Amino acid sequence: MDRHGPLSDDGLVTLLDRHGERLADPDWEPYVEHLTAEDLRGFWRDMTMTRAFDMEATSLQRQGELGLWVPALGQEAAQIGSGRAIREPDYVFPSYREHGVAFTRGVDLPQILTLFRGLEHGSWDPAAHSFHLYTLVIGAHSLHATGYAMAMDRDGLVASGNPDADGAVVCYYGDGATSQGDVNEAHIFAAVNDAPIVFFVQNNQFAISEPTTRQAKVPLARRADGVGIPSVRVDGNDVLASYAVTQWALKHARSGAGPVLIEAFTYRMGAHTTSDDPTRYRTRADEEHWAQRDPIARLEAYLLKHGELSDEFRAEVEAEAKALGKRTREAVKSWERPPLLTMFDHVYAEPHQQVEAERAWFDRYQRSFTDEGAHA
Amino acid sequence: MDRHGPLSDDGLVTLLDRHGERLADPDWEPYVEHLTAEDLRGFWRDMTMTRAFDMEATSLQRQGELGLWVPALGQEAAQIGSGRAIREPDYVFPSYREHGVAFTRGVDLPQILTLFRGLEHGSWDPAAHSFHLYTLVIGAHSLHATGYAMAMDRDGLVASGNPDADGAVVCYYGDGATSQGDVNEAHIFAAVNDAPIVFFVQNNQFAISEPTTRQAKVPLARRADGVGIPSVRVDGNDVLASYAVTQWALKHARSGAGPVLIEAFTYRMGAHTTSDDPTRYRTRADEEHWAQRDPIARLEAYLLKHGELSDEFRAEVEAEAKALGKRTREAVKSWERPPLLTMFDHVYAEPHQQVEAERAWFDRYQRSFTDEGAHA
Amino acid sequence: MTETQHRASGTTAPAPESTIKTMTMAGAINAGLRAAMERDPKVLLMGEDIGALGGVFRVTDGLHKDFGDARVMDTPLAESGIVGTAIGMSMRGYRPVVEIQFDGFIFPAFNQITTQLAKMHYRSHGRIEVPVVIRVPFAGGIGAVEHHSESIEALFAHTAGLRLVSPANPQDAYDMIQQSIFSPDPVLFLEPKARYWDKGDVDTAAVRTRLDGATATADLGRARIARTGSDVTLVAYGPTMRTAMQAAEVAASEGTSVEVVDLRSISPLDFTTVIRSAKRTGRVVVVHEAPTLHGVGAEIAARVSEEAFYHLHAPVLRVGGFHTPYPGAKFEHDYLPTLDRVLDAVDRVAKH
Amino acid sequence: MTETQHRASGTTAPAPESTIKTMTMAGAINAGLRAAMERDPKVLLMGEDIGALGGVFRVTDGLHKDFGDARVMDTPLAESGIVGTAIGMSMRGYRPVVEIQFDGFIFPAFNQITTQLAKMHYRSHGRIEVPVVIRVPFAGGIGAVEHHSESIEALFAHTAGLRLVSPANPQDAYDMIQQSIFSPDPVLFLEPKARYWDKGDVDTAAVRTRLDGATATADLGRARIARTGSDVTLVAYGPTMRTAMQAAEVAASEGTSVEVVDLRSISPLDFTTVIRSAKRTGRVVVVHEAPTLHGVGAEIAARVSEEAFYHLHAPVLRVGGFHTPYPGAKFEHDYLPTLDRVLDAVDRVAKH
Ligand SMILES: Cc1ncc(C[n+]2csc(CCOP(=O)(O)OP(=O)(O)O)c2C)c(N)n1
């Protein structure tokens, strides 16, 4: 595997190496020095829970309970690290793989699955979690995020004088998305408007089967140079570093200094989705290389080395994860399709002659079967 | 006027200053040292002819002979300089203001006006001039240019072993266009495919009324950094420098080293189009600042200073320009609308049931008037 | 005039200032935008060249001067970016009114409009409203170059979640732009650019009253009988309304009584009004500038043919553009539905 | 079978290898692509994940392995870029076959398709041909998530300059993909993804002969009577053909003779065949997955109602999707035109 160009790991901010050794980096230390052992255990727990949920969802898909699943395996550190740096009144625009971030935003994880069970297109209440719905059209949400950030600025949520009350947007997307016109326009609009937004690129090395070399000749962080915004490359399998750079970026954006781009260099350890077959496009060796960089194992090694991961805590989290799995399984299986007529709901906010007419027709049509008793 | 960010003139390659003084620049000298006094007079002639034609077209529009005109006033150096660096088998994709480049490609200038008279959407034969039709949808052609360059590469026209036979694409667009998704995607596709293409951005300071500060916070040349391709900023009112950097860029691209981006820093001295009113969005002072940087005057000063612009040559070019004006006027006024039925031609290359049916209907419909004598 | 004024003001003393002014359609939209901006600070304008320049058609003239950079934003030259960021702003309660400079330049934003703007309310179960208005100077007839005369309505009417309206006179322009802005749904506001300079009386009071009440946007989707008649129903909207009215006039002089329905709204489409008229006259002609093939007229003809099947004395005829790209300006007079072609169709159905 | 084989090979001795194979529709397209690539080195494939992965539906399976990077190109993730660069390549004589991964992701390329690809031939007076084929796995029925089940045909059929075809069986898939590739016009090739795994016999010889001759693409725009009948004409294409054939079967068992027209091509649309059938049966039902409102069925209903006005015993009925976004997968069975709904419409017209 060629590790040059966009695949090189040059200049990645790393605070925890793959063996769980803490690396000193005076530039980034200020952004993590307040973290306690409990905080770190919290990171570990979040990552562990996310992964447990993720595996459960994959297994539910295999059992036919879900139409599809999009695993985040291997990207837990990038997601939990960045997610834990987000606070009120920040607002998040995920793509479709940010289950870890969703967890940090208080979304009840099973709820993510209504979408993948084909019950609806959006699940949680975005406002309640400051976490927008997933967007499946690659990159489209990057512009919404930028506009939302512009509006936050206008609403006085940036550089308000009280840094603790300031907010910004974090927008997630993948390496593949960086090729989309929309994402490039988002960078431009954000730059020109000094919008308070952090573009968080999870470079998981693949857009489905295509390696990042199909999207770029140089590291993706350099997309930021094109529009003159600061950027940083971070070891996305290092939860501490991910946390640190996001803290920095958010502080920058919230202060009114404009957008930042973070490239989190990570690896999608699982398939693109449950429909995917990665053996067609990547090697076992490559997968093994990255298995040695597992983000959870890394933090675990650190915690163990420092005696910060007691057996009780582990057991507690394991139990919690198991309970989450069970609850997920039960919830998913219990969900029935809402009444058919609800498919006509919310097409418009106010009545629309055609929708009303079709709803009425469909209602009559359905009833005709019920009345005749001919409909299953 | 703020001359920072994208409006700064930092780092512009200049070989001829605004007073017509030749500046030494060892880096760029190799690309111009072969130019003779006759070549320079040729540049002057090309610019003068282009401008004369341009003025004539404006006046024809005022007289109601054209629906619209898009003047290139002030951009002659960028266009003639770059255009004269292009040769067979290079291929050019203009936007809609590259009348100077068209001239260098041997397009008979009056022919450009069929489009602006509303007779057709494309005028010249692109293949005959290696000069594509104008494209009015901002930035759309940048992708065609990139694809075309990829195809040239495939056809063995790049790094063939005989540098004199190698070719590349030159794609022109404006400062405004750099915000379009398509243009950014073109940069990305070109970079990833090492396509032999020179992106030539004429930063004429405005996208209609919007100053370049609405498109960028930093010089537009930096768009290239985002995708890792080399770029250069050139004084677009300096025909020598424009020629030099285009020579370099084409050499680079033809050699198989991939794309290059040139930002030619210039100024649209006239209106955006004849429908535009620049007094609404820019100051007299600004216009005067740039009037002192007129690209033609600059070369003229140089030639005069060196005794290279004889009165005879001037008179000759003046006569030539006048003749062009006259020929343009006469041609435009002589053009009649082709028969109405031709509007159904070339919708498809092969027959299409609906087009054929509508053509037949329209023919009958028209004849019904002629037959009845009721149609004007 | 006095009557309307009286009705509108709803008061007797002191004698109210007249709320009726003569305006061009462009002026009426400008005034409507201003009124909406004054009414609600969340109303913003976004687009290319809409600030100092006032837009290439001057529809936003003076608004930047009076409302400033924060309310009238010159954006980067990228339509997807404009619509996409407008969506984001609307998610925080803003009401962005986007100008697309010309019909032919809406397509870079097609993805944002079709997959995002149209579906946001649905996929969020109504939790997210995206009250974005997209103003588009559209259709032909002004002698413009390529891509500046496109009739785009059919390409958006098929997509659920969008509203599409097109005013045909200054009064409707003034009212409907405000109703569109205060509609909780996204609206494509199609401005027949060839009619920008047509003048008409505009009563500025009526819509104000409506916006204050609960029925703010209720009639935005309703068609209007622009002229009553009994022999033939002529259905038109926006750009072709003038031709339709002229055709009715000429036909009347030749003894055919034509009812003209001004649709005003394309989505929803007020079939109730159209079909009621069709049943009465038994003869229908639909006229629009867009190519006939798969145009909005197809839906109208299909539905009228279905729902008024036993009332029709003649097939529904359609008069529209051809299945070619919009041709060069010198051809457009003949490409577009001329008065002659409309009359020809009216004659043909009337003869049946 | 023997007969076809005989006809196709056109020779008697030595006994030819059978040119008939059983294939899935996906396999037939794959084989058709391969045949076209073998026939002409200028044929290239471009798209997301079409290389090593063979496409998310494996339609390009094995082609990268056999033809290499230069002929099977994994592109950056940007649909406008894909179509735009394909246009540029086609201008140098290449025949790019672009895969759009799913119907719902064609919209970023809408501008390139609508304003550039469709118009290049026209605006260049026929000097520039852009024989780009855009393959789109389209329509619903596979239980997919949002944006993966869209019926996009009406959004392109309105635009002159494009051809749109949709095969409904492996034989057509095999033939039509090749005819599309060798058509000098741009073609949207709409692959009914729910039918990818349906099997059928494919004679690989017939189209080869045609491609060698002057009539290479002549019948690409022609509809086919998939089943003859006398009481009702059922018009369908691609994704709904299976339901249409089932409906005809059921109706026959109930005494109604249904003629099924498989349009095959949406642009051009073979009205000659449709209207001939309509005049014979006097009763027409059109069925497609796309929302009925402003769908392709509107044009068909409008034109049949106009041109077969005196032959119709009943209004033309349309059965299609509703004016809502494509709903969650659990709803799609009922959202799409079910056999029940088609039969209901057939009954209704038959009863008239
Ligand atoms: C506009 C668009 N084109 C294509 C797709 C199909 N698709 C879904 S995910 C994906 C790859 C995305 O890669 P990346 O951005 O790196 O994100 P990742 O899936 O790796 O997290 C593609 C091509 C899509 N969803 N949207």
Ligand SMILES: Cc1ncc(C[n+]2csc(CCOP(=O)(O)OP(=O)(O)O)c2C)c(N)n1
């Ligand atoms: C997609 C698109 N949007 C808008 C327009 C309208 N328009 C025509 S020229 C122009 C400004 C272009 O500015 P720039 O790229 O700097 O080129 P210049 O005209 O200055 O040469 C605009 C907005 C267009 N032609 N295409």
Ligand SMILES: [Mg+2]
């Ligand atoms: Mg990725």
Ligand SMILES: [Mg+2]
């Ligand atoms: Mg410019």
